[in-house]
Amino acid sequence: xxILRLEEIENPELKEIYEEIVKRFGxxxxxxxxxxxxxxxxxxxxxxxxxxxxxxxxxxxxxxxTTAGVDERPLGGGFRAYHIFSIDEKNLFIVVSxxxxxxxxRLPSIAxxxxxxxxxxxxxxxxxxxxxxxxxxPRRLVLPDDWPExxxxxRKDFRYDLKEVPRxxxxxxMRRPEAEEYVMPIGPYHPALHEPEYFRLYxxxxxxxxAEYRGFGVFRGVEKVAEGRLTYTQIPFIAERICGICxxxxxxxxxxxxxxxxxxxxxxxxxxxxxxxxxxERIESHLLWVGVACHLLGFDTGFMxxxxxxxGVMDLCELISGNRKTYGMNLVxxxxxxxxxxxxxxxxxxxxxxxxxxxxxxEVVSGMSELTARIKDVGILSKADARKLSVVGPTARGSGLxxxxxxxxxxxxxxxVSFKIPVYSEGDVWARLMVRVEELFSSADIIEQALxxxxxxxxxAERIEIPVGVRGLGVTEAPRGENIHFLITGAENxxxxxxxxxxxxxxxxxxxxxxxxxxLADAPIIIASIDPCFSCTDRMVIVDEKTGEERVLGxxxxxxxxxxxxxx
Amino acid sequence: MSRFTLLKKAKxxxxxxxxxxxxxxxVPEGFRGKPxxxxxxxxxxxxCIAACPPNALTSLDExxxxxxxxxxxxxxxxxxxxxxxxxxxxxxxxxxxxxxxxHEELVQEVRLKLVRCSVCGRYYDTExxxxxxxxxxxxxGLKVDPEVLRRCPxxxxxxxxxxxxxxxxxx
Numbered sequence: 128x129x130i131l132r133l134e135e136i137e138n139p140e141l142k143e144i145y146e147e148i149v150k151r152f153g154x155x156x157x158x159x160x161x162x163x164x165x166x167x168x169x170x171x172x173x174x175x176x177x178x179x180x181x182x183x184x185x186x187x188x189x190x191x192x193t194t195a196g197v198d199e200r201p202l203g204g205g206f207r208a209y210h211i212f213s214i215d216e217k218n219l220f221i222v223v224s225x226x227x228x229x230x231x232x233r234l235p236s237i238a239x240x241x242x243x244x245x246x247x248x249x250x251x252x253x254x255x256x257x258x259x260x261x262x263x264x265p266r267r268l269v270l271p272d273d274w275p276e277x278x279x280x281x282r283k284d285f286r287y288d289l290k291e292v293p294r295x296x297x298x299x300x301m302r303r304p305e306a307e308e309y310v311m312p313i314g315p316y317h318p319a320l321h322e323p324e325y326f327r328l329y330x331x332x333x334x335x336x337x338a339e340y341r342g343f344g345v346f347r348g349v350e351k352v353a354e355g356r357l358t359y360t361q362i363p364f365i366a367e368r369i370c371g372i373c374x375x376x377x378x379x380x381x382x383x384x385x386x387x388x389x390x391x392x393x394x395x396x397x398x399x400x401x402x403x404x405x406x407x408e409r410i411e412s413h414l415l416w417v418g419v420a421c422h423l424l425g426f427d428t429g430f431m432x433x434x435x436x437x438x439g440v441m442d443l444c445e446l447i448s449g450n451r452k453t454y455g456m457n458l459v460x461x462x463x464x465x466x467x468x469x470x471x472x473x474x475x476x477x478x479x480x481x482x483x484x485x486x487x488x489x490e491v492v493s494g495m496s497e498l499t500a501r502i503k504d505v506g507i508l509s510k511a512d513a514r515k516l517s518v519v520g521p522t523a524r525g526s527g528l529x530x531x532x533x534x535x536x537x538x539x540x541x542x543x544v545s546f547k548i549p550v551y552s553e554g555d556v557w558a559r560l561m562v563r564v565e566e567l568f569s570s571a572d573i574i575e576q577a578l579x580x581x582x583x584x585x586x587x588a589e590r591i592e593i594p595v596g597v598r599g600l601g602v603t604e605a606p607r608g609e610n611i612h613f614l615i616t617g618a619e620n621x622x623x624x625x626x627x628x629x630x631x632x633x634x635x636x637x638x639x640x641x642x643x644x645x646x647l648a649d650a651p652i653i654i655a656s657i658d659p660c661f662s663c664t665d666r667m668v669i670v671d672e673k674t675g676e677e678r679v680l681g682x683x684x685x686x687x688x689x690x691x692x693x694x695x
Numbered sequence: 696m697s698r699f700t701l702l703k704k705a706k707x708x709x710x711x712x713x714x715x716x717x718x719x720x721x722v723p724e725g726f727r728g729k730p731x732x733x734x735x736x737x738x739x740x741x742x743c744i745a746a747c748p749p750n751a752l753t754s755l756d757e758x759x760x761x762x763x764x765x766x767x768x769x770x771x772x773x774x775x776x777x778x779x780x781x782x783x784x785x786x787x788x789x790x791x792x793x794x795x796x797x798h799e800e801l802v803q804e805v806r807l808k809l810v811r812c813s814v815c816g817r818y819y820d821t822e823x824x825x826x827x828x829x830x831x832x833x834x835x836g837l838k839v840d841p842e843v844l845r846r847c848p849x850x851x852x853x854x855x856x857x858x859x860x861x862x863x864x865x866x
Contacts, residue, residue, distance in 0.1 A: 357748060365748060
């Protein structure tokens with residue numbers, strides 16, 4: 128890798144940006160390369176990392192995507208952090224990376240300038256041991272509390288099949304409640320949705336005054352397994368299992384990244400099939416969420432109707448792919464299964480029915496004052512906060528940010544269909560609900576156009592060769608927002624590094640902002656409004672401020688105390 | 696629109712839940728259920744094992760037999776084994792009710808006889824695979840000394856194409 132000459136960049140907008148960066152930070156740019164026509168990678172000198180990042184984030188108006196840490200010692204380097212930025216309106220990506228020494232890995236933190244990087248930097252520190260100087264909140268994020276210091280699972284000298292690591296006794300340093308404040312834990316596990324998530328709400332009276340989040344209860348190390356054991360063609364199947372609802376978007380994103388890195392052109396028919404399956408998945412996911420939202424608001428009739436409609440799309444996917452949820456259709460280079468004539472007919476039939484039924488339900492829901500009263504002006508995320516945290520998907524679009532990967536960075540067949548992107552400026556739960564409901568209709572539009580325009584032809588690319596040591600960046604719009612896969616290819620049919628950033632990762636840090644000054648009773652729907660899952664409040668922790676000891680009460684004990692009037 | 700619309704709608708639709716498991720449910724054509732190996736067709740080439748993402752398929756050579764084993768407890772029903780099988784010996788069935796009391800009930804094993812290397816005497820391939828290769832040479836019009844194929848890859852390595860007999864045929 129070397130410094131790119133200006134003539135080598137074809138994209139005029141990228142050229143202009145690159146010229147400006149080189150002019151400003153000349154000496155700081157050590158090397159540069161194009162990952163793809165619209166994706167620029169700048170390898171900068173450590174001392175310039177903050178300046179270059181701020182320039183891209185503030186002056187170029189880019190959104191922050193994520194940070195990927197890589198142990199590049201076996202490649203003859205040190206540790207490297209890749210900060211990924213997206214300039215939506217110009218369809219560009221800029222990756223800024225800096226190298227830390229192999230013996231004492233330290234890099235300046237960009238989290239003070241780019242708030243969204245807070246979590247990602249902590250994750251890199253946990254998993255690779257790069258210290259970020261000046262990080263505003265250097266607490267542990269991903270690893271469990273009892274994980275020993277100095278053991279970094281994503282380093283290459285950490286074996287993927289290591290069975291046990293000696294544990295230490297330590298507790299996560301949560302903020303202590305102030306006088307008059309009660310702590311209401313929501314979590315650590317949701318009994319129905321099987322998702323671990325721990326929100327610690329600081330409550331004064333019935334109001335939430337502050338909230339903290341401690342997650343990653345089931346950090347599975349999917350990236351490590353893929354890097355350690357799986358081959359390129361096996362990874363799509365583990366990628367699909369990253370999420371139980373929107374798995375196909377992950378396998379598509381991985382394939383997109385590999386295909387782009389290797390210059391594999393997938394047949395047009397395969398692109399259309401991926402698009403159709405992705406949109407069917409969005410319908411399934413959004414209907415699930417609208418149902419759950421109704422359920423959380425106590426409107427179980429709505430929940431039942433949404434899930435009844437959803438069942439149709441599940442059956443349809445089963446018919447097309449052979450399974451309700453894990454479609455298993457993606458391979459590097461194309462898709463494995465075709466959409467048959469019967470599948471096409473059933474899909475069109477279903478979409479027509481879904482449109483009609485959904486319209487009926489959404490009319491009823493929007494006309495129910497007791498329902499809308501609970502979600503209007505509740506859980507507000509301002510446009511400025513949304514931009515600062517670089518939130519994605521319906522969460523961003525509900526807060527007035529018009530960003531959608533399908534339009535900003537078109538992939539597969541999205542450039543060939545036209546559809547509407549709903550944007551609401553209210554920033555409340557109602558806005559996020561409406562965005563999703565309208566997106567259901569957009570998805571139906573996309574599928575109908577795609578089924579109409581799908582060309583005949585092969586399903587797999589003829590030539591599939593993956594070069595060693597190239598970087599790839601795949602981006603898709605998952606039902607919950609922008610989904611990013613960054614990877615570096617390796618030798619022996621294996622991937623060197625695979626970094627996955629699911630959309631909720633960028634959305635979760637916005638929940639404490641939404642919860643602030645809201646009523647405790649609204650917490651479940653606010654937390655659910657970004658479309659993760661929430662856990663029920665069946666127990667409670669009382670902190671004795673003098674000794675700092677914590678006592679966990681069961682539901683019955685809380686009831687008894689409440690009846691005696693000891694807690695309100 | 697009144698909220699009774701949905702009640703009316705519910706009445707109109709009636710009960711749509713099925714009486715499963717009391718009444719069996721049907722899966723569509725092309726459903727990816729439990730994969731099954733046809734022991735008559737399997738040649739023990741292990742292509743499925745290399746492709747299997749979760750390592751549900753494994754093989755073990757012992758006492759002159761190769762045992763191809765599929766454990767449904769690990770299987771993710773992706774059907775990659777079906778894709779790569781050169782003999783089309785694996786198919787996805789429509790069976791999906793795989794609950795069992797014992798791990799061993801979730802296993803299918805195929806035992807295939809192995810052949811020995813004529814030089815070192817170690818087992819190196821299944822008999823079926825050996826016969827298949829022999830047949831393929833014949834069908835391609837290539838004459839090959841069967842003794843050559845009876846050698847393990849290691850002892851075959853030093854032999855030139857001439858010895859194997861390929862050059863003569865190409866003329």
